Amino acid sequence: MELLSGADMIARFLADEGVEYIYGYPGGAALHIYDALFRQDAVKHVLVRHEQGATHMADGYARASGKPGVVLVTSGPGATNAVTGIATAYMDSVPMVVLCGQVMSHLIGEDAFQETDIVGVTRPIVKHSFTVRHPSEIPEVLKKAFYIASTGRPGPVVVDIPKDMTSPTERFEYVYPKKVKLRSYSPVMRGHTGQIRKAVELMRKARRPILFGGGGLVLGKAAEKFTQLAQALDFPVTTSLMGIGAYPQTDRQSLGWLGMHGSYEANMAMHSSDLVVCIGARFDDRATNNTSKFCPTAKIVHVDIDPSSIGKTVRVDVPIVGPAESVIDEMLHLLEQHKADPDHSLNDWWKQIDDWRGSRVGKLYEPAEVEATLKPQQVVEAVWEITKGQAYVVTDVGQHQMFAAQYYKFDRPNRWITSGGLGTMGFGLPAAMGVKLNYPEDEVVLFTGEGSFQMMLQELSTCQQYDIPVKIVNLNNQSLGMVRQWQDLNYKSRHAQSYMKSLPDFKKLLEAYGHVAMEVKKPEDLQPTLDKAFAIKDRVVFLDIYVDPFEHVYPMQVPQGAMRDMLLSKTERT
């Protein structure tokens, strides 16, 4: 029998659970745990410069790997600083376990130093939370936390650990719990066969069908199956912003992603379709536009692991609750039986789609010539080319995020890492670091803007300490581009607070942290600078690229309109 203190149990459990890195910041209530981590070397701790950075690092890792990211913070401000990162993970269903120190149990409720009711604060933004009540419970509580975070619809789990639970003087039996049973939690393992059969019937009869994949395909490791399904059916494929990469975007069947800034052809096809087969997306407002005008002629099949996602915003004709992979598997199996089905001609539909697609060729944006200001879109395209479409692409939030999503083409899942649901500015840098740390051989590119980047730039120091050579592409338009765009469109160009009046000298700033920085101001300098930057493999390289501050992201759906109601440029609309 092995006797360990609560703190040692935590370190030991993380090692037994296969956790390689945890991200955190020490403080009074977490110090026993930090001491335990110091005395072992199986789990490596990454010291961030702000707890929000720790949560985004863990999040980036989780999105790239599919495994829960682990965060360790102290009580009070340590924990409240983590809140934005927890909310970010919650909105995008990212598996995460956040261990929070807490004041001694006998002090809880007395407004002790650095006390915050973090379980209360985070209640609406976690999948579940635990407070450790006795050190001997620690292995079981942690196992439950990891199990809940990573199964079903994943999400963040907070574990609140009062300091006396980790006291080095009290030891208890430690056994790694291989399994955990929760009587009130059993994620669904497969969909209802009758419903799947109904869905397949609709799929066989549809004349204008479209497959709509979401982040659930990425989280549920079902991208490959989804691709098989799409190809077996010859359906056009679109995805949500979170579903990017679930189907190869360079393939003929891909229409790109849909929604507010989605592609013209995807939004047109959705609106005109007679069947939408949605797998693992939640029909949020940025995807559907006005739900009362959403896909007026379509029947809707909705597959989701979370029953509450179904019927939440749009009416659904065939709801299927289940994990994407197993449901698609059953669909494929049923389709196999109808292989020689002759009445499955989608020629007219494909012709229509190709017309839509063709009508936009060469009209997406006007690349800048010599001596003009670079367009952000062409920067993204150039980065796509130089990385051969193979990089992990992380973004912050705003125009640059939409341009990256539109012009970087993803052929694989887990490579597109963005804060979609919460839209957290500052997410990018730490998330990119979390990816790079765990995939050191791969190229990790962060697209950011001056606004977002300045929200988490303290993590440049962490990059230096742990040698995390991410590429940072700063699409510098000297303003909060997306805010400015909305102000142009809705507030007669009254640019209230959307202008960054005093930008730092990014070159000096990056150099102060020991990193490499390069500046691009003219189109002709773009390619040579990219070549130089991407030849450097062992340093953080920051590319400060000046782009047109007046550029807007298009298409842009018209507020309260249908899917097909879009502005296509500053002068055209559908």
Added chain:
Amino acid sequence: MRHIISILMENEAGALSRVVGLFSQRNFNIESLNVAPTDDPTLSRLTVTTVGDDRIIEQITKHLNKLIDVVKLVDLTEGNHIERELMLIKVKAVGAQRDEVKRTTDIFRGQIVDVTPSVYTIQLTGDSDKLDAFIQALGNNTILEVVRTGVSGVARGEKVLSLH
């Protein structure tokens, strides 16, 4: 429409706040709520009455079911059920009023459970409409204090909400 949702949940610290928090977080409505441990001390039974159209009620039950602390739930209003609420009501009772209040209490099959020279405290059980009717029958000027437990309920017949 009014629904009575009855929930079996873990009798643990924080469980109640998760249920209540869910309602405010998602803008769902709570008309009444009561909660107490069951014969199995690890489980609590919580009953909430709420109002909403079918889509809202479906969302409420789905989101409740997602809470890790919620073991099982039933929407009692989907079938035949019994609902009861208990009310303690303190009323002025002086002079001729004393007899009048006593008579009304008898008609509603309530009990006077505490008496002073000027006050009756009456206990009454029934569904919410009956309790409302009693309050109306007494009239505002005699009522000093009203305490209601909120609705509890159970399905009629063989159906039970239990672990197994």
